[in-house]
Amino acid sequence: MNLLIKRQTAGQTLVQLPEGTLEYVGFSAYQLAAGERLPVSAGDHELCLVLLGGRVTVTGEEPGQGAFSWENIGDRQSVFEDKSPFAVYLPPGSQAQVLALSEVQIAVCSAPGLASAGLGARLIKPDTMKRSVRGKGANTRYVCDILPDTEPAHSLLVVEVRTPSGHSSSYPPHKHDTDDLPHQSFLEETYYHQINPPQGFVFQRVYTDDRSLDQAMAVENSDLVVVPKGYHPVSVPYGYESYYLNVMAGPKRVWQFHNDPQHSWLMDL
Template structure:
């Protein structure tokens, strides 16, 4: 398995072979209005999240129109779950930018469309570690391996904090491959800092990330901080070998105690920074 790495905007679709791991595939596609994007049937389950624009999905006799936000800061996302052995076609109503995550699956579940009405406007953390979360596919979702979450972090705040890892299958921790796909409200000038580290592997990655970059996290503690004045979004995809769906994480024991102060500090008053639906 390879090291954690950041791929600059313009990266090619990621398969497990390119990532150096076993489960997660990830791609972002732009489909012009009126064109159709096929998803052929295979042994992978997929999650389709429109980042901008609207599309119509056809799966057998089911027909959904979904999406509609101008960008990821305009409203919560939709997520279309396409099970294994299931063909789907997506027809762009407007120009549409869509993220497609995939993982091998052993069980065929039913197609599901998750809408903004199906999720909570959730705030996590406290103080300058406050962020907004939209949980599209959590462990209780009827799927095999895929988990999908949207996260918005106000400028100057920390996210995925305290740093945590999904590295080993053991009590309180699950082995999960993970990707972060970043977008910045200011696409040209916005940036954040990403840290991935592993004392046991003597590994350290601390680097700026910008709009359109992609992080691959096969192992290691990780956390992100948005630059002051630059709101950050990332689409978080996880999948792993565990037979039971779980997102258990092991927090860095050196930093885990800081969250004890969050109830007294309270939530960042800027949250939520994204409405359920575009205004």
């Protein structure tokens, strides 16, 4: 499997994970001009719409709960602004439409849902999201928990990370591909990357202990990296800033990771 999915060059769709690539995680990202609309249908999945940049109105309907509407939401123009995003959670069976009120970039994150869980559609506001700093020195990065395991959902976990020029991220290398709680959980993952300035690139490696999977990729703006298993560090070259949106899902909605023992000494620096 080629783990790097390149950005599309035309149309509303920026990048899309082909259906059936992963068992639990689905992902697509779109760009809309002002006045354009994006229909969204959850089917048997739950969705998290992440407004990467721009302003939108989201309207729709969910089974048994009726119509919903959130008007003129969004207050950042770029993922590199020091602001948390607006997001919308949609349960299985929901139908929605996104109306762009300006130039917009929006991500649609999906995972298996359970209609009987009774979770309703909701607006996730920026001021409810936890922001934190991880690492130190050239391993420092800035994290925003959009839909963590402390907030209601059936499978989805969504987080965004900004990494400064010349820094490493998702580092020391860690993995979460084994159902061995409380030590490690099994979660598939995707990385949706943006680069500032956009002509830049970052490097990402995805590898397993036995190297049966070992791919190193030069990742450009709006590319998607698939992480079905294994460790998955990111390195950002000097002069460019990195953003990525992580979507994780698995049989249990718990994020518990395991560091690569070959590099665990880095935790003591």
